[in-house]
Amino acid sequence: MKFALFIPISAIVLLSACTKEIGPAIDFSKVQAKDTFYMAPLENAQLKNVLIEEFTGVKCPNCPDGHDIVATIQNANPNRVIAIGYYPFNQAQTQPLAGLTKQDFRITDATDLSTFLGGVQFLPIAAVDRKMFGGAILNARTLWSNNVQTQLAVATPINMQLSVVYDDVTREAVIKTSLKYTSALSNKHNISIAIYENNIVDAQEYPSYIDSNYNFKHVLRDMITPIGGASVLDTLTTKAAGLVFEKTILYTLPTNWNPANCKIVAFVHDAAATKEVYQVIEKSVK
Numbered sequence: 001m002k003f004a005l006f007i008p009i010s011a012i013v014l015l016s017a018c019t020k021e022i023g024p025a026i027d028f029s030k031v032q033a034k035d036t037f038y039m040a041p042l043e044n045a046q047l048k049n050v051l052i053e054e055f056t057g058v059k060c061p062n063c064p065d066g067h068d069i070v071a072t073i074q075n076a077n078p079n080r081v082i083a084i085g086y087y088p089f090n091q092a093q094t095q096p097l098a099g100l101t102k103q104d105f106r107i108t109d110a111t112d113l114s115t116f117l118g119g120v121q122f123l124p125i126a127a128v129d130r131k132m133f134g135g136a137i138l139n140a141r142t143l144w145s146n147n148v149q150t151q152l153a154v155a156t157p158i159n160m161q162l163s164v165v166y167d168d169v170t171r172e173a174v175i176k177t178s179l180k181y182t183s184a185l186s187n188k189h190n191i192s193i194a195i196y197e198n199n200i201v202d203a204q205e206y207p208s209y210i211d212s213n214y215n216f217k218h219v220l221r222d223m224i225t226p227i228g229g230a231s232v233l234d235t236l237t238t239k240a241a242g243l244v245f246e247k248t249i250l251y252t253l254p255t256n257w258n259p260a261n262c263k264i265v266a267f268v269h270d271a272a273a274t275k276e277v278y279q280v281i282e283k284s285v286k
Contacts, residue, residue, distance in 0.1 A: 037233060037245045045182040048156040050148050051267050051280040052083040054126040054218070055114060055138070057094035058101060061207040066124030066141045067217065073148050081148060082265055082282050084196050085218040086110035093123045100203035100212060109223040116227055117275070129154075130275040137275065157183040160281040162266050171253045173285055175224070177266045179232065179245040186238045189278065190229025190271040191247060195221045195285070198261045221262070224251055229269060259285045 052070055056063045067085075074081045087094045087105035091114075096104050114120045117127050118137045125138045128147040133139050139147060159180040166173045177191065196218050204214035232245055239245075253259055267280035 032248070033250050034248050035246070037243060039240075039242050040180070040244045042242045043159055043180055043182055045156060046159045046279070047080065048152065048154050048278075049079075049280045050077075050081045050151045051129055051265075051277050052081060052126050052144065052148065053086060053113070053117070053130070054083060054124055055086045055088060055091075055110070055120050056124045057087060057091060058105065058203060059095050059097055059205050060093035060123045061205050062141075063093070063124045064204060064206055064211075064214070066126070069141050069144055070126075070218075073145055077148070077152060080152060082267075082280050083218045084194060084220050084265060085216070086113055086220050088114045088120065090114060091120060091123060097203045097205060097210060100210060102202050103200065105200075105216070105219050107220065107222070109227060110220055112227045113223070129277040129280075130269055131277075132274070156279045157181060157185045158268055158279045160266065160268065160279045162264065162281045162283045164264050164283045164285055166253075166259055166285050168259075171255065171259070173251045173253065173259075173264070175249045175251055175264055175266075177247045177249075177281075179268060181239050181241055181243045181245075183241050184238050187270055188234060188272045189232055189268055191225065191232055191266060191268050192229040193224040193247075193249065194265045195224060195251070195253075195262055196265065197221050197257055198263070199258075200261075221257060224249060224264075229271065231271065232268070253285070262286075 054066060054070060056066055070083045088111040089106045090111050094106050124141055126144055127137045128144060129151045130137055133147050159182055161178040163176045164173055198217050200216040200219055201213055202216060203210055203212045233239060262285040263282050265282045267277050269275055269277045
């Protein structure tokens with residue numbers, strides 16, 4: 001479903017005025033997936049948010065501790081740290097708990113991301129802004145807090161805005177992401193958009209017992225864009241300060257997901273020398 005969601009931008013002409021924002025009342029039959037860009041007055045740079053991508057599992061006694069560390073980091077930095085939990089197929093500790101697991105969280109996207117980010121050696125393990133720390137993108141949980149603090153102090157050249165309009169009848173969401181450049185950027189970069197679900201009650205293994213009513217957070221449901229992200233204006237050598245890029249996507253939620261517990265995450269990351277994340281933002285589906 002990933003590539004079908006986007007319309008190529010080869011025919012886009014640089015616009016001089018802002019396009020109309022999607023409002024709360026929307027005719028879904030007239031909305032199209034599209035990319036647009038235009039120049040606008042320069043904005044002050046946002047504070048940088050930080051992305052934690054945690055590889056974790058239900059058959060993993062140490063993974064609840066990883067979840068707790070992520071929650072502690074988020075609570076200490078309100079609205080600045082966004083987390084996604086990945087359950088790949090290629091790890092024994094992500095397998096369902098026999099006779100107890102009601103829902104298998106493993107998806108191919110998480111498996112592909114484990115390879116894309118350098119390979120998962122153990123669980124839990126996480127990337128912080130996809131930046132290399134100690135020669136690796138993925139690091140043990142004892143390092144996550146310090147790595148996050150380092151990234152919170154980094155300046156971002158891109159402001160981001162995200163809106164989601166959801167139709168309860170069709171289960172279709174209109175996702176609109178805006179990138180606003182506050183300084184010139186020449187590196188090639190991509191945008192990734194994911195959806196995760198919170199408050200899924202299921203079985204989780206601990207070191208000495210199994211909790212059959214564990215509350216799972218940040219469970220990746222789908223990478224809406226390709227695994228490596230969708231390219232952003234590759235035809236432009238430099239994205240000038242004041243440039244605005246907008247991506248609109250139409251996405252239908254499967255019937256077994258609770259839209260009230262789902263969030264969309266959008267992040268922009270380097271696609272040349274590194275994979276480092278410039279900025280990340282999230283929005284509830286409902």
